[in-house]
Amino acid sequence: MALTDVVRPRVGLILPSAQVVTEPLFNRVNGDRWDFVAARVLLTGAGSADLREMELQVPRAAAELATARIDVLVSCCTASGALMGYERDTAECRALAQITGAPVTSTMLSIVENLRALDARSLVVVTPYLHELGAVEHRYLADNGFDVVASHDGEIDDPYLMSTDSVSGIVERAVGIWDDSADAMLLSCMNWPAFHAIEAIADAISAPVVTSHSATLWNVERLLVEARALRGA
Known part of the structure; x- marks a missing residue:
């Protein structure tokens, strides 16, 4: 199989608009194994009200990434996950999975x-x-x-x-x-x-x-392995 024919796992990232660390880092440390695609949600401040406003845009970003046929989706804001609390964070991931048809997690989870x-x-x-x-x-x-x-x-x-x-x-x-x-x-x-x-x-x-980054990469690996097992690959 030619290198260009290899289909690699595609990981969708929902990123706060001011975030500039994650994409370059993930591509450096794991870009030889997975392809990362991102959508952004507007974040204009560092307080809890700013994060709550940002979270309203997450379903739209998930719908955009669904069109890229992602294998896993991650909501990549630790603080917003903490602000939601575990149960709501988990429920939102389930709702996003319905949108994307792919496993979804958050950084906080x-x-x-x-x-x-x-x-x-x-x-x-x-x-x-x-x-x-x-x-x-x-x-x-x-x-x-x-x-x-x-x-x-x-x-x-x-x-x-x-x-x-x-x-x-x-x-x-x-x-x-x-x-x-x-x-x-x-x-x-x-x-x-x-x-x-x-x-x-x-x-x-x-x-x-x-x-936050090491835990997210660790969990994406776990989710990809589980998804592969369910497919019988």
């Missing part, structure tokens, strides 16, 4: 699944978020059986500027707040370059480090 697979229950959580959103995420995690033993929020009030945070700064803040009583560290946000800090932080704290 992926984080929960990944942490459970690691048997990590006590967490140190670092984000670039405003404190109000950091507190919302802590409640989401607590509602799903996780204990946040330490945390740090960057208080960045512009969703685009989250992407410009330095990797060295992320490492410094994460290592500085680490608590040895925790099972793992969570670095939360899809428009934040925390993925590049995983190795340095994990080496420093000798514990698993999960980011």
